[in-house]
Amino acid sequence: MQREAMLSQLGYTPNEALLEQMGRIIANTREFSKIEKHIVDLHEALKVDLGYVAMSNSEDRLKIKVETDNEAMRSEAIEKIEHFAQKYKVELNKLEGKNVYYIIGFEK
Secondary structure (H helix, E strand, O other): OOOHHHHHHHHOOOOOOHHHHHHHHHOEEEHHHHHHHHHHHHHHHHHHHHEEEEOOOOOOOEEEEEEEOOOHHHHHHHHHHHHHHHHHEEEEEEEOOOOEEEEEOOOO
């Protein structure tokens, strides 16, 4: 998948700065090509639980974020995230005290 297609599928309007950032994210995500389709699928699956996959503003990584106060929706989203990580062997880094996960890449 090309950088422009990935941006579009995550809801961004591609421009030069975003294409460059996505290029850095891809380079920084271990074996990105093995998990990119699954990342887009997770993004779509999380929408019903007010979650999404987005580019981080602070790191050259994709992040998974859940933005609901509804406990049932939050639990459902976290279950989907954990299933994604286990099924596709994706290493995540959860931020302490937040419903935010950074995608590190395919597990070694």
